Amino acid sequence: MAPRLSAPGPGAETPTPSGSTPDPVRPAPVHADRARPAPAHPAPGPELDFPPDTEVRDTPAEVDAAFRAQRGVALAYFLVFLVLVAAFPVLTMTLPWWTEARVFGELSPGFVAAAGGLYLAFAVIGIAAARLSASVESRMLGGQQTLEEGSPGPTQGAEDPR
């Protein structure tokens, strides 16, 4: 399959494909056939009547606001994750019930946690964080695209039609 070359940068606010950023150590390769990985935007082919790039533009201000919200989400869930991991030795040292009680078959709470419970907790953290991150992104980014498509913008409280 032919490499999917990046489309030209849609504007000053939009990142250019990785291949178009000059390397400070070496000049950019001059070969026309040099492929670079696309930053998730396949080039519109000539056979498709692809709309202009402006509809998928993010402004730096939008991105900065979304970034701050995402950072909050990531840090909050990371804190929960750290507490979960650190809780095991703390409970082992402080709570005899943790290793002596039998809660599932003949297994202690500590064994249940290490043998299966923590993986379940990790999966729950992952699902919750992913859903919240996706929600933050869909509400805070892509407003221009939404407005151009004729729907209420995310700032007006409407769900992203996607």
Next chain:
Amino acid sequence: MTSTAVVTLAAVLIVVLGVSFISRPRGPSTVDFYLAGQRVGVMTNSWAICGDYLSAASFLGVAAAVYVSGLDGAWYAVGFAAGFVPVLLLVAAPLRRFGEFSLADFLGRRMDSGPVRLASVGVVQLVILCYLVPQSVGGGITWELLVGQGLLGLSPYATGVLLSTAVVAVVVAFGGMRGTTWNQAVQFLLLFAALVWLAVVVTADGFRYGEAVQSLSEAPLANPTLGGAEGQEWTLTEETNHMHPGEPALFGEPGARYGPLGQVALVVTLGLGTAGLPHVMNRYFTSPTGKAARTTTVWVLALIGAFYAMAIMLGTAARDIIPDAVAGRPWLQELTVNGVLHTPEHALPVLGRIYGEQTGLGLIAAAALIAAMSTVAGLLLASAATWGHDVYERHINPRATQRQAVWAGRITTLLGAALAAGLAIALRPEAFVPAMPSLVATMVTWAFAVAGSALTPVLVLAIWWHRTTAAGSLAGLLTGAVLSVSMFMTAGLITTDWLRELLAAPTLVVAPITVAVVVLVSLRTRAPDGVQAHWVRMHGTAADRRAERMARLTRGGMDAR
């Protein structure tokens, strides 16, 4: 060689070569060779990441660690599984949205710095080597148990190492990321199926998890060590309780291997290390969008959680079942002392043979070979990406054509495989048993230690702190790598338990130091130009939306959701 061994090996070869042939690259493109055209869908990529990540250390090593250390062995599984939480929260989506070929490529371009790229290549290669060698060891152990004889005058172990590594090297060199992706996905499904089969037959035979743990915990935990007058006689030695000194170590309670600090140190080392593993992180560049990369990670978390829960159960089952199974099985008597295996990595293959005779052994051995091979494939490809793309294309021959660049990747793949096989042959697992209850899992911990101490902190700061500079990143990479290697190399010399545990899994100490070094140096140096453009690219979703729209329009094979 038994007919079972022949059938097993033939089946593995047919799967690996068949998938590679069907999914071979269509042209000499580096995007195709290293990134599978960036069109790998969510489910396929999650299976492939699991295949990549669930190595011999996970398949043989986790069950072995539980077998030998009881509950404390489960910390390996907890750490391995925990690793994808930081990946999901901090790395997956922004890394993919930035969109490069490799971790070194990402850091080099994010910092606009050649030295950062080269330093990253060095650290990445160190991680890959630490990870690659135990996978080859796993291949050798499995061959030894399955086939039991060598070829061309080589020992069975050496034959297994060479053959498993060589097959994967050829597959990767000519299949590239596309072939490797489908191989890893199929291999994960086979691996998972083998574990499910074993869990089902063991349970159907009457194994009861809770009762087994209770029963195993009634006597002090003891494991074989070499002793006697000439140091060649296996005897059972009771484990020390590191949690409650003076009390016996028990299978079902913490303390057989780690004190409280050691538990946390191991989990943090494994948990943070995952985000810095080049072969796993490179897979994210193959996702069509950042959102797809994040969704992929959620699936990975669920799948590997199920996998590790079964591995822990089977490690327990092996400890419970094998002593009673020795009677009437001469082959098992050779592998055990008083019903306990000399080499804990044999736990699952032995369990397979007990329940399925030669067919069961063949199935588990095939899964173990597959586990080692799929991870070796990812590691070799990551190695090829750093040497072929980040060094050859960027520094040695910047005017290389696509064909030359792909061939550079192929050649470096073969060289990396040869080096790993050579080192694996030089190491004999039995020789390390007294110092390292599970050699495979322990060596993999080293890879996680370097990755979590050097690469992960720099990677996370590069993504989330816009003031991160090239000088700061360089200082962080070097500090993390040097400190982590120094600490785990000296761990064996330390007699104080808590200090040895901390040094053996040093990320808990080194990662904060690395972060401090990056922050301090970055604040004293100038941030690279174009940070805003990088930020929009990493944290914006314009490219995702465009790719999703494109996928809807073309209705092609790309799952961009």
